Amino acid sequence: MERLIESTSSGLYCAAGDFFIDPWRPVARALITHAHSDHARPGHAAYLTAAPGAPLVRERVGATVESIPYGERRRIGDAWVSFHPAGHMRGASQIRVEVRGRVSVVTGDFKRDADPTADLYEPLRCDELIMESTFALPIYQWPPVASVMDDLHAWWRENQEASRTSVLLTYAVGKAQRLLAMLNPEIGPILYHGAVERFVELYRAAGVALAPARKAQAEDAKALRGRALLIAPPSAQNTPWLRKWAPYSIGFASGWMRVRGARRRRGADRGFVISDHADWPALLQTIEESGAEWIGLTHGYGDALARYLREQGRNADVLRTEFAGEDHEMKSEMPDASEPP
Numbered sequence: 189m190e191r192l193i194e195s196t197s198s199g200l201y202c203a204a205g206d207f208f209i210d211p212w213r214p215v216a217r218a219l220i221t222h223a224h225s226d227h228a229r230p231g232h233a234a235y236l237t238a239a240p241g242a243p244l245v246r247e248r249v250g251a252t253v254e255s256i257p258y259g260e261r262r263r264i265g266d267a268w269v270s271f272h273p274a275g276h277m278r279g280a281s282q283i284r285v286e287v288r289g290r291v292s293v294v295t296g297d298f299k300r301d302a303d304p305t306a307d308l309y310e311p312l313r314c315d316e317l318i319m320e321s322t323f324a325l326p327i328y329q330w331p332p333v334a335s336v337m338d339d340l341h342a343w344w345r346e347n348q349e350a351s352r353t354s355v356l357l358t359y360a361v362g363k364a365q366r367l368l369a370m371l372n373p374e375i376g377p378i379l380y381h382g383a384v385e386r387f388v389e390l391y392r393a394a395g396v397a398l399a400p401a402r403k404a405q406a407e408d409a410k411a412l413r414g415r416a417l418l419i420a421p422p423s424a425q426n427t428p429w430l431r432k433w434a435p436y437s438i439g440f441a442s443g444w445m446r447v448r449g450a451r452r453r454r455g456a457d458r459g460f461v462i463s464d465h466a467d468w469p470a471l472l473q474t475i476e477e478s479g480a481e482w483i484g485l486t487h488g489y490g491d492a493l494a495r496y497l498r499e500q501g502r503n504a505d506v507l508r509t510e511f512a513g514e515d516h517e518m519k520s521e522m523p524d525a526s527e528p529p
């Protein structure tokens with residue numbers, strides 16, 4: 189059947205408007221959902237993204253990026269397009285495409301939990317829903333964010349009593365800034381790895397309130413070790429840069445921490461289940477509220493969710509894409525993280 193948006197070798201394509209959404213090969217016109225590297229790639233001739241995400245996408249692609257406010261409709265060819273908050277990170281969008289009364293929504297990456305650094309996810313109705321399914325297994329259900337932050341702060345205090353540095357490993361773009369917006373700076377000094385710095389600056393420049401924190405310098409280790417909380421990308425683990433902060437405890441903040449084996453494989457002392465993606469109940473709620481007659485799945489556990497949806501009598505398919513998911517984003521994000529910040 190003819191869909192408004194189809195999966196092609198270059199990316200998700202809308203023929204009626206002759207544009208792509210988050211394409212992975214160079215194209216003439218790219219609509220970008222958010223600034224993560226598997227969605228915002230360099231090399232396209234023209235970019236359009238939601239206004240709050242424009243400086244972040246610009247940083248990522250190194251090109252001129254046109255922006256549009258959330259909710260504003262724009263005609264492209266025979267399609268009307270608009271961007272709506274996806275809640276995943278600052279500026280992240282769902283893209284709504286309407287052609288002759290028929291509506292398709294591409295969620296990009298999304299979450300429905302509150303996040304002080306991002307606009308709250310907006311439920312949208314549509315005929316065709318193209319949705320991420322990174323955590324589409326029933327085991328992935330997120331605890332309340334406030335209780336996870338309580339655990340994290342308690343861990344930081346315990347470490348201080350034992351004179352250990354608290355090393356919080358997490359994805360450097362989006363998640364690190366979200367954590368900075370929620371951490372309590374009264375407990376002690378907060379520092380971060382160089383890989384986190386540029387996007388902290390961009391968030392601050394946009395007026396997002398973050399806890400006082402700065403990039404860790406070589407001399408900080410001696411003065412602040414045992415008291416500080418240090419935010420770093422996963423690739424900083426087992427580097428000389430990190431060893432200067434010993435003794436330390438390693439905490440890992442990710443949705444993958446919901447599964448015990450993931451924490452062990454990461455070599456973390458503590459796992460904090462905090463994700464920028466929708467969990468299993470939120471994915472099902474989104475499908476239900478959309479009213480979509482067809483669901484196309486990208487990322488992660490698409491096969492499992494497609495099977496489940498078909499058993500429920502729904503029409504669902506897995507789309508072949510080159511989006512990587514949170515785990516891969518974390519690895520590909522930090523090519524420079526083994527070097528000194």
Ligand SMILES: [Zn+2]
Pocket residue numbers: 222224276297
């Ligand atoms: Zn993402």
Ligand SMILES: [Zn+2]
Pocket residue numbers: 224226227297487511512513514
């Ligand atoms: Zn993604």
